[in-house]
Amino acid sequence: MKIVVTNVFVDDQAAALEFYTEKLGFEVSADVPVGEDRWLTVRSPEQPGGPDLLLEPSGHPAVGPYKRALVADGIPDLSLAVDDVRGEYERLTGLGVKFTQEPTEMGPVTTAVLDDTCGNLIQLAQHHEAAAA
Amino acid sequence: MADDVFKALADPTRRAILDELRERDGQTLFELCGRLAMRHGSSASRQAISQHLAVLEAAGLVRTRREGRYKFHDFDPAPLEHLLDRWLGDDGDDGSAVAPDGRD
Known part of the structure; x- marks a missing residue:
């Protein structure tokens, strides 16, 4: 599978x-x-x-309330792996992208959360072990 | 109000929430949950953290603001200052001074 x-x-x-x-x-x-x-x-x-x-x-009627509730609490729908979360943060804010969470170290991973302008939040995650390898 | 503040501070998870908000204001519930799990070893669920935030908000220690579609949480130290004034203030009142009332 x-x-x-x-x-x-x-x-x-x-x-x-x-x-x-x-x-x-x-x-x-x-x-x-x-x-x-x-x-x-x-x-x-x-x-x-x-x-x-x-x-x-x-379009489905359940989707709107579901998305709004997640966005209000800052909960992302999707997590994307990046090599350099701070670099992406700088690049994307330069393009006008809005973040609800700046890059933040969370143990083995540094994450940030951005708004996709289409009703979703997306997490960027940099795993430090992977970056060092 | 003082009772609410002491009650809010009596819980280690709620104190950790204040620690994290003091480091950075304007956090979503999601960010706070991540910080508590990764930095404080908290195993509390998102719902539990949400309830802790409600207790802190009732005590005036946390303020929630809507910004567009997002909900951000800020730390407000004002109730702590009022509390300490009761014993550390230099207004010469005796110990029976009235605790700060309902204001914030």
């Missing part, structure tokens, strides 16, 4: 595509019309074999 696709619910697929590609640096993996929406996935250039991240529409 392996993880091939995971998802985030995004308020606006076009805005999400722009954010995840132009700000975060992912590449489009699939973009197929499905009814009024799209099957829209992105992938990290550092992981050519996947997994894919599905930028899924937030």
Whole structure:
């Protein structure tokens, strides 16, 4: 068994595509019309074999309240591994990205949390052992 | 109000929350939970931390502010200053001075 696709619910697929590609640096993996929406996935250039991240529409009525409650408490939907969390923090704030948590050392990991502008928070995590290896 | 402050301070997790907020104001519940788990070895659940924050807020030691869609928590030391004034203040009152009342 392996993880091939995971998802985030995004308020606006076009805005999400722009954010995840132009700000975060992912590449489009699939973009197929499905009814009024799209099957829209992105992938990290550092992981050519996947997994894919599905930028899924937030239309279901349960999604809005769920997302709002998580965002209010600062809880991220997704965690991304980075080599240099402070460097990413500087780079992304320079691009206008808003963080709800600045880089903070939490034992073996330094984390930061950003807003994807589509109703989700995303954690960046730098594992210190991995960086030293 | 003084009773609320002493009650709030009587718990080690709540004191740790104040330690962490003193280091950086404006934390989300998520950030506080991470700091408590990683730096203080706390095994309290998110719900438990949320309840601790409510106790601190009732005592006036923590303020919660909404900024857009986020909820941030700040440390407010004012109730502590009022408490200490009761014994350390130089206003010459005898020990029966009234504790700070309902204000913050």
